[in-house]
Amino acid sequence: MPISYAVGYALSQDFEQATMRELFRYADKNMYIDKNRAKMEEAAEEKRINQSLLAKVKDMGYHFSDCLYCDAFMDKYRTLRASSEFFLAENGSYSGAVEQIVRKLATDSTRKTIWTQLQIDYLKEHLTNKNFVHEISYQYRKGDSPLHGRLTVIFYDASRDGAVHHFILGFEVFHDKNIAAADEKLQLTQYYEQMKQIILENGNYVEALLDTAEVVCTADFTHDRLENIFYHSNSLQKFNMKVSLPCSYNEYCVKHKELITEDTIENYRIVDSSAKLLERFHTGEKQVIVEYREKDINGKPIWLQKTVLMSRDTVYDSELQKESTVVHGIILFKNTAVFHEKDQQEKERLQLAFEKADSASRAKTEFVNRMSHDIRTPINGIIGMLDIIRKNKDNEKKVEECLDKIQLSAGHLMSLADDVLDMSKLESGRLVLEEVSFNLLQVIDEVFSLVNAQLLEMKLSHHTHRKNLHHMMVIGSPTRLRQIMVNLFSNAIKDNKIGGTIDTYTEEISFDGTTAWFEFKIKDSGIGMSEKFVKEELFDIFTQEQVDARTRYKGSGLGMSIVRQLIEAMNGTIEVESILGKGTTFIFRLPFKINQPESSLLDTKESLSAISEKSMKKGNAASEVNSLNNNCLDGMHILLVEDNDLNMEIAEFYLQEYGARIEKAWNGKEAVEKFLASAPNTYDMILMDIMMPVMDGLEASLAIRLSKRTDAKNIPIIAMTAQASKECMQQCSDAGMNGHLTKPVASQKLIETIIEFT
Structure with a gap:
């Protein structure tokens, strides 16, 4: 046989033997596991059978x-x-x-x-x-x-x-019965063996009681006899019961009753005689636990827990040479002062929690009352103004005045709804902050433009102060920044005095190369707030310091809570300085990532001027829309999909006013059928409601996009919905929609959006 073949053969033999050894080892291991499992199951079954047998013996x-x-x-x-x-x-x-x-x-x-x-x-x-x-x-x-x-x-x-x-x-x-145990511990051990088998069939429970008790007594309740007392460690000094044994258990309890405090004496009476304990034993109770307060050897009240464990036993009377049945007991005393201290602390904590919850409940009740008032007041105003218009149809000035008031009331109702929805999202953690690039100063100037009319109405002087603004293109949520600033600015206006002042400050306070921190300050000369209200209630939901007759719209009481939670969600901070009768200053700081290379930064003065001019133009968007030619939508054919009669009428009015031709569909299914039945490029745009019967707007948009029409993928589809969440916008985008309008849709925004997508 060649050497190479012999070596190969030997190696293969070794490999086979090694493989076989591993297989046998694996089999042995599994067999060992199976045997152990079988033993455990057998032991568990035997334990179950033993417990069943013992239960029958006990019965x-x-x-x-x-x-x-x-x-x-x-x-x-x-x-x-x-x-x-x-x-x-x-x-x-x-x-x-x-x-x-x-x-x-x-x-x-x-x-x-x-x-x-x-x-x-x-x-x-x-x-x-x-x-x-x-x-x-x-x-x-x-x-x-x-x-x-x-x-x-x-x-x-x-x-x-x-x-x-x-x-x-x-x-x-x-x-x-007649011979005391030579070793008292032996008697206690014998009692223990009875108790652990009889009380709860649980030796660990009785053992734990004996270990934690500071004094243990043995008693024969059938013959009203307290037999022995055992003290743990230094308990003798604290619980010296000063009795000569054996003695009557009843007499011991009568004498001891003098030390019990009046407020807990009824608890003690449950276990103050052998007869009462025997009665409980014969009705099935094997243990009785009471707590009471008694004076210790220094006269100081302490809490004690007294546990009586009872069992039936057979004793032998050597004088009479006969057996008799007695009820024996182990009595355990434990100082529970520590638990009562903790219990008291817990009660105090719960009381504070209750008071806080009660306060929150009252605040919610007040909020509901205010909301009821704030909702009913503008609704009543709208109804009243409509009645006035009907009676003054020929009085153009009066009609315009009523329409302005109706618009103001409707705007207030919308603000209330927005606050409640925002608070709900913040509390449930469902608010998602957008992360987009925006011009910081542009947003600031937009805010000033939005509140300009209110400033003029209140005859307020507004002064702006800007410092160290080196970075203006940032990444974050312009929508929420605008909301924070408008809320604080509006408060500064409505809580100000006629002819008062408002100063706003913007300063870049730090930059680490990627993130800049900005400090915003709004200072007014208004009515101010009390120190207590600022510290304890200002940022709580549903709270407002003044709960007067509310002759003016004052908001929901949610605004400041929303502001704080938005600032915290944006990783910022907010502080308040206020003096009652003199004014308030809000200071908040926010970080924004920079979306502009350092080398491309503009000169500060030039950029401020340019951006301010641009943002002021944007702030006067209303005048821009009003200046639009009434025929700017002339020739456009729009498929309007809406299931609500009133919403359909309003949208149709806005669109026709600017020259558009409208075709109506009352649900998603009807919209899809009209689109597919029309010639290609019949419609220039589809305005699609989201929540509709038969087929909703998302399904309808998706069906149109998936159709084989040549214009199916290109026709602009704009969503119109009361849902303003980021999730809803994403759903619309996923369904193939091009844009998103939030109801109620203002005519300005509607026309701007149509022009943008056509």
Whole structure:
């Protein structure tokens, strides 16, 4: 065989063996996991069965500290429950267990009897489903003390021939009524074993109670006897109960009642006698917990929690040589002052929260009242003005005056609706800030133009101050900046005095190469605000300092809250300085990323002049539109899609006034059908409402864009909707629309948009 072949063969053999070893290792690992899982499932099932067996034993009225489940056919047993001192293994041979029981619990005189009566043959003969309990008394010595007890064998089920198959063997140790335990801890341990099995079938619970208690007492309520008191660590100094034991539990409670405070004495009376506790035990209660205040050894009131755990026990009277049943108890005392201090603090916190919530609720009620007034007032004004117009149709001056007032009232209603919608978006986190490039000074000058008429009406002097404005092309939300400034400017106007002043300041305060910080200041000579209102309420929703007869429109009370939340959303800050009767200054600072290279910056003075001139022209947009030729839409054929009669009539009026020819569709489906049925290029534009029956505007726009018409992809489609959110705009864009108009649509904006897209 060639060497190369031999080497290759050896390597392949090694590889096969390695692969086989890995496969076997993998199989062994899975087998190990499966075995462990099977063991866990088996243990869980065994635990469930044990709990079921113990529940049946308990239903029969037995509470064994030590208990076995035995199989007469298999001669086996397993432990259902065991105390800390139980002497048998967890499982094993039943016959072997009998030998250990006899050695442990029998004396010379009782050994043969106990052994015989525990034999399986004896039990098969004497234990049946009719005679299902067999009891065996025993006595043995532990040191110098004689102990008595009882073995109880309970029939569980039988085999086919009727002989006992499974049975339960319970162990009970009786306490000697007349002989005190040599070790007090032993007695407490015995009580503990009873309690953890009887109270809640939960040793951890009782153990936790014993560990956290500062004083533990044992009592025999059947014979009204307080037996022992155990103190934890330094509790003796704090809780010295000053009693000689044993004593009457009732007498101890009567004497102790003098220390209980009057406001908690009723709690203490629940556990102040053996009779009351026995009555509770016999009605099914195994534990009673009360809290009360008592005076400590220094006379200082402290809170105590008293827990009484009760169980039925069998005791042996060596003088009378007979057994009797008693109700034993463990009484635990715990200082709960710390919890009550925390509880008091929590109550105070909740009270403050309640007061704040109540204050907010009152503010909301006031807001609703104001909104009701502010909505009804302009509506009543509009209705009244319409009545006046009807009666003065020939009085042109009066009609114009009424129309101006109607327009003012409608504008106020729109402002209220905008505030409520903005607040809703801000509170729900649904407000999305746009990120576009804009000219900062242009927006500022637009704001001045918007409020110019109000300045003139109030005869206010307005002075502008600008400093260090090196960067003007920025990236951010011009819409929200304009909203903030208009809100603050409007407040400065309406809360000013006739002939007063307003000063506005704009300054670039820092620049790090990419982001510039700007400080904006609006200072007025108006009525001002109180220091308390500025600190506590100014930026809360629904709040206004003056709640007078509101003869003028004063807004929703949401404006300042919206301003603050918008500024915070834009990563800025706001401060307020105000003196009641003298005026207010708002200072807010905002960062904007720069959208202009450093090298292309214009000279400050030149740029200010140029931008100011341009923005002032933009601010007078109304006059520009008014100067438009009434026939600027002459020859245009527009498909107007709207399901509301009034909106349709208003839009038709605006469009026809400027010369457009209109065709109407009352839902999206009708609009699509009219478009597809017309000759190509019949319509110059489609104005599309969004929310309509049969087919909405988004579906209709998409259907038009997807059609095979030659003009389907080019015809301008403009959305008209009351929804002004960024999400809605995006949906319109996704549906193939070119633009977006927010209702109510002003004639100026409508005509400008049509001209822009044609």
